[in-house]
Amino acid sequence: MVHSVSAFAPATVGNILVGYDVLGLCLDTWGDTVSVTFQDAPKVSLIEVKGDKGFLPRDPEKNVASALIGHLIRDKGITRGVSVSLSKGLPIGSGLGSSSASSVAALVAANTLLELNLSKQELLEYALLGEEMACGSAHPDNVAPCLFGGITLTTSEHGTRSLPVPEQLFATVVHPDFSLLTSEARKVLPSALPFSQMIQQVSSVAGFITGLYESDYGLIKASLHDYMTEPYRSSLIPRFDEAKSAALKAGALGCGISGAGPSLLALCQGEEVARQCEVALQTIYSNSQISTKTLVTKIPSTGARVLS
């Protein structure tokens, strides 16, 4: 029996512009690491939180990583104690699934340490509790790709499906250095949407999914338009319009808000275009003295994983 396990869970992009609350995409490189170790005291302790600039709760019942492990342990009738360390590798309030990464890394680490053999679908149910704890509602669009990798569709009635990822699909992500809480970003969404916008959103999500299955980059490009959140949230993100224009001019298939923002996602055909988008986005923000972090990546087929 192992006594200590670490797991990494990546940053993710919720919505992917067209699939509000149901589609999500896995990134790599950026992510959270949670380490769990058996301890003598029969409780869950939170012994370290790093990389959060002091933002996250230190109370083990309030920090999502330790709180979820506590819930899991009680739920499974486990009596052993566990100490938890969380190392944040992605910014909080970035629209990149920060709370999901903490939740999923904690669950994946604990699943191995406690030898529970829970499936990804079972872990998803626990991770949704983490989303509820951190964001006030159990949205699957970050936790699902974080667990499953790739691009995921999660519906409330029918669990998670992995969608195909075309071979040349790359993501460029830019995180302008300020946070936007999901709760704030949700406040600006209207209670109703024009019928005409919804016809377009339905067309967009239908075209995007078909484009993924057919590896049809033209159809993906024609479909990457967000009529549900961008018209309302883009004003919360400085330089959004210019950044989006610059990404499209650099050849992106589409560009929009990652999750609740303020990070932006550009999807591109091929790494070269993705790199050009990265430069274009960096230029817009550096011209405004806003510092950024950027990432260019293929969409990885695996999500969270135990570190050897």
Next chain:
Amino acid sequence: MVHSVSAFAPATVGNILVGYDVLGLCLDTWGDTVSVTFQDAPKVSLIEVKGDKGFLPRDPEKNVASALIGHLIRDKGITRGVSVSLSKGLPIGSGLGSSSASSVAALVAANTLLELNLSKQELLEYALLGEEMACGSAHPDNVAPCLFGGITLTTSEHGTRSLPVPEQLFATVVHPDFSLLTSEARKVLPSALPFSQMIQQVSSVAGFITGLYESDYGLIKASLHDYMTEPYRSSLIPRFDEAKSAALKAGALGCGISGAGPSLLALCQGEEVARQCEVALQTIYSNSQISTKTLVTKIPSTGARVLS
């Protein structure tokens, strides 16, 4: 060179509950036949209209079949005259693509007679003019499946795609004997929709398309919910709620309004369930002394065709 050509174009189901204006499904058996013959007079004549109970215009410039052929002839600089006969084999105002069937049968017949060799995508553009003429707006959700067969996705920016049709997918259609004009059915739609309903509609269309690609009947079933039109149009259709309940109880994957109604579409896994749905739907309407026509069919992979 042939001197006379007949073409058949089938009934179709627009929207398929979840894809307002973009998804459509091809039926068979029911449909319109258009015959075209060269004539000496250098004009387009409408020599016969059958099966419409006198409802459709006899003026060749106002009847969609002859008017579209006239447009095509002028557009292609053809100087020969053509006489047109239209035989309606599906009810008008039924929500089964009546005007589309006439338009498409006319275009497919004329394309062969005039040896134009236009592609289906090119014919679609002309057929959309017919929809504009008949319904006041150029919606592709009936003309596309009528031309291409199967299940189609048509987006304004990127033409038509044929979606996969799972092997055991059957359609049961019931047409209660009264008409509902598309223009009337459009009037009851609201100008705005609750945001929460739109989250569900996006989830539905995403799940439905994924279900088609994966032949995942459970996901199709979980996804066949219409939040955009059914809440507003169902009250225009007598016994809608009971009919839908009866179809679901008989095992349908989903049941809802075909196009703008009043016909209903039930999608089923397997012919046996589809036949049980047919009986259930007939029973509801016969109990109310409303006569019906019903159809059970696999989704045919070909749409309109020249008759030998």
